[in-house]
Amino acid sequence: DIQMTQSPSSLSASVGDRVTITCRASLGISNYLAWYQQKPGKVPQLLIYTASTLQSGVPSRFSGSGSGTDFTLTISGLQPEDVATYYCQKYDSAPWTFGQGTKVEIK
Amino acid sequence: EVQLLESGGGLVQPGGSLRLSCAASGFAFNNYAMNWVRQAPGKGLEWVSAIGGSHTTNYADSVKGRFTISRDNTKNMLFLQMNSLRAEDTAVYYCAKDRWDQLGMDVWGQGTTVTVSS
Numbered sequence: 741d742i743q744m745t746q747s748p749s750s751l752s753a754s755v756g757d758r759v760t761i762t763c764r765a766s767l768g769i770s771n772y773l774a775w776y777q778q779k780p781g782k783v784p785q786l787l788i789y790t791a792s793t794l795q796s797g798v799p800s801r802f803s804g805s806g807s808g809t810d811f812t813l814t815i816s817g818l819q820p821e822d823v824a825t826y827y828c829q830k831y832d833s834a835p836w837t838f839g840q841g842t843k844v845e846i847k
Numbered sequence: 848e849v850q851l852l853e854s855g856g857g858l859v860q861p862g863g864s865l866r867l868s869c870a871a872s873g874f875a876f877n878n879y880a881m882n883w884v885r886q887a888p889g890k891g892l893e894w895v896s897a898i899g900g901s902h903t904t905n906y907a908d909s910v911k912g913r914f915t916i917s918r919d920n921t922k923n924m925l926f927l928q929m930n931s932l933r934a935e936d937t938a939v940y941y942c943a944k945d946r947w948d949q950l951g952m953d954v955w956g957q958g959t960t961v962t963v964s965s
Contacts, residue, residue, distance in 0.1 A: 772950065774950065774952075776892070783941065783955045783956070783957060784884075784941070784952075784955055785955070786951045786952060788951075789946065789951035795951070825891070827891065827892050829892075829894070831950055831951065834897070834905035835894060835907050835908065837894060838884075838891060838892045838893065838894060839891075840891050841892070
């Protein structure tokens, strides 16, 4: 099965900073990648699908890129409400594996 | 409003069984693939199983042969039958709806907690 590896596992940044999270697939998955945000104590929410398409209602400071094996989620201008754990998930074929998560905190 | 409401969680002994349910409303249930995703205490998300509108099923290796996903399109219900439960199955179990193009889970329930312990 294809493994999904996120880095870093956690990060701390200041309000307004540009934050980048990386997700790497052990084999190519084209652009079949989704990103989710899970705020503390809350249910996960879909942010991005097909690697770069913003889900309806998601702020434009979030963006995604990549194809094949390497993907990034970028927050352009970190806000206090962005404190959360972010997960990538592959969607090319079963199993729909998640990455281990990246916890984002405010410095 | 699109809603998913899970039920059926609880405390069960190792080796026991439990059946989770998810009641869906606010969308054409039979047209969408559905998933179960779990989250162990303090851990990340783990995809467990999925079922398409036509009842095609997929499972994570960790539950294959022990869990069975099913759906009743006449009642807008999703189920997860869990047998031979282990301590490592302890988690919050979320029901999640796929996007129409099956490229992400766009609606999630609040989750139901399963605890496997003697």
